[in-house]
Amino acid sequence: MERSSELYARAKDLMPGGVNSPIRACLSVECEPLFIKKGEGAILTTEDGKEYIDFVEGWGPMLLGHAHPDVTKAIQESAANSACFGAPCLGEVELAQMIIDAMPGVDMVRMVSSGTEATMTALRLARGYTGRNKFIKFTGNYHGHGDPFLAAAGSGFADLAIPGTPGVPAGTVQDTLLVPYNDIEAVRKQFEANGDEIACIIVEPTAGNMGLIPPVEGFLEGLREVCDQYGALLIFDEVITGFRLSYGGAQARFGVTPDLTTLGKIIGGGMPVGAYGGKREIMDRVAPTGNIFQAGTNSGNPVVMAAGIATLKVLQNADYDALEARVAAFAKELHAIIASKGVDVTYNTLASMFTMFFTSEKVTHFDQAKACNAKMYASFYQQMRAQGVYLASLGLEAAMVSFAHTDEHFEKALEAARNVKF
Numbered sequence: 001m002e003r004s005s006e007l008y009a010r011a012k013d014l015m016p017g018g019v020n021s022p023i024r025a026c027l028s029v030e031c032e033p034l035f036i037k038k039g040e041g042a043i044l045t046t047e048d049g050k051e052y053i054d055f056v057e058g059w060g061p062m063l064l065g066h067a068h069p070d071v072t073k074a075i076q077e078s079a080a081n082s083a084c085f086g087a088p089c090l091g092e093v094e095l096a097q098m099i100i101d102a103m104p105g106v107d108m109v110r111m112v113s114s115g116t117e118a119t120m121t122a123l124r125l126a127r128g129y130t131g132r133n134k135f136i137k138f139t140g141n142y143h144g145h146g147d148p149f150l151a152a153a154g155s156g157f158a159d160l161a162i163p164g165t166p167g168v169p170a171g172t173v174q175d176t177l178l179v180p181y182n183d184i185e186a187v188r189k190q191f192e193a194n195g196d197e198i199a200c201i202i203v204e205p206t207a208g209n210m211g212l213i214p215p216v217e218g219f220l221e222g223l224r225e226v227c228d229q230y231g232a233l234l235i236f237d238e239v240i241t242g243f244r245l246s247y248g249g250a251q252a253r254f255g256v257t258p259d260l261t262t263l264g265k266i267i268g269g270g271m272p273v274g275a276y277g278g279k280r281e282i283m284d285r286v287a288p289t290g291n292i293f294q295a296g297t298n299s300g301n302p303v304v305m306a307a308g309i310a311t312l313k314v315l316q317n318a319d320y321d322a323l324e325a326r327v328a329a330f331a332k333e334l335h336a337i338i339a340s341k342g343v344d345v346t347y348n349t350l351a352s353m354f355t356m357f358f359t360s361e362k363v364t365h366f367d368q369a370k371a372c373n374a375k376m377y378a379s380f381y382q383q384m385r386a387q388g389v390y391l392a393s394l395g396l397e398a399a400m401v402s403f404a405h406t407d408e409h410f411e412k413a414l415e416a417a418r419n420v421k422f
């Protein structure tokens with residue numbers, strides 16, 4: 001029996017589904033998970049000693065690739081000075097400064113320990129600041145597992161939120177207004193109906209959790225405009241896009257400045273992290289300056305800050321444009337190879353992300369993404385994995401490429417794709 005299988009069998013007895021986050025169980029691609037022992041650059045090594053080219057990157061944090069020497073050194077040095085103080089430290093000030101310098105919409109920032117914490121608090125802050133309760137969330141956007149975000153559209157009630165999971169009371173999502181992504185007219189309609197009750201819009205400024213779906217032209221600008229018109233706040237959830245779409249995230253790339261920004265993933269260099277920030281007058285409402293409460297034992301943890309600072313220092317000098325061009329060329333070729341097998345497939349790519357959608361239609365909306373052929377993705381995933389290419393264990397996730405991916409990695413992945421049979 002393979003070591004991964006053996007560990008999975010043990011894990012299933014010890015943890016729900018054998019995992020600490022559901023997607024890792026690989027259920028939708030009908031595989032057992034691989035247990036990873038080591039990562040170096042773009043390569044993951046499993047407990048069985050097999051190597052894989054990684055297109056997941058820990059779901060986004062590892063833009064520099066695994067175990068970048070600067071990041072590893074920073075973590076080691078910081079850990080040697082203790083893993084936790086629960087008191088202010090230099091690293092918090094340095095990382096805060098770097099984030100503020102990079103992000104046009106961030107005058108002040110608060111560190112937390114996950115993206116989920118960041119979005120939950122940003123919503124609380126928007127509600128507290130505006131004195132309003134309702135907020136707009138786009139179907140197919142993911143903002144972590146905070147209760148108000150776990151709403152799905154009930155059939156026939158496109159804008160009526162019902163809890164997407166047991167354990168979330170209906171009352172918790174009754175103020176969640178669901179709107180299709182990239183549909184500015186639907187947003188305007190919500191504001192026409194509920195304008196003076198809407199605290200904020202929260203949006204992935206490029207969606208990465210329903211496959212990669214960039215904003216259509218004018219969408220983000222439209223959100224900014226409508227928020228200004230009705231006195232609502234615009235929250236960009238940049239947990240994926242921050243420091244990935246450009247060093248200054250989606251807001252720098254698209255030139256639309258949100259009132260609040262949520263971050264995670266890359267700013268912790270792989271360590272558990274989140275952050276929210278925004279305009280000074282809004283952030284001043286957070287305790288202890290203001291009366292909107294949020295706290296955390298590990299918020300601003302020194303080792304996490306050290307990993308984040310080291311990561312951003314490398315990224316300051318990284319050639320984002322060159323990586324984007326390489327990823328665009330790779331995705332184009334990968335698409336051509338799959339399409340040549342007579343399969344319906346389209347793709348989206350932006351910066352260092354891409355998604356192959358097993359459908360004939362260009363995907364700009366969640367409904368189109370959901371209509372993709374999941375069985376075909378599962379087959380693609382399994383055959384690529386068997387040849388040493390590690391893809392997301394769900395078709396509706398963006399593939400991630402790092403600065404550590406070389407032309408050789410791309411060529412090997414393309415060769416694997418050529419061998420796939422549908």
Ligand code: PLP
Nearest residue numbers: 114115116142143144239240264
């Ligand atoms: N927001 C977005 C856009 C995400 O992609 C994620 C996680 O993937 C989150 C929030 C939640 O972050 P975390 O998993 O760190 O809680």
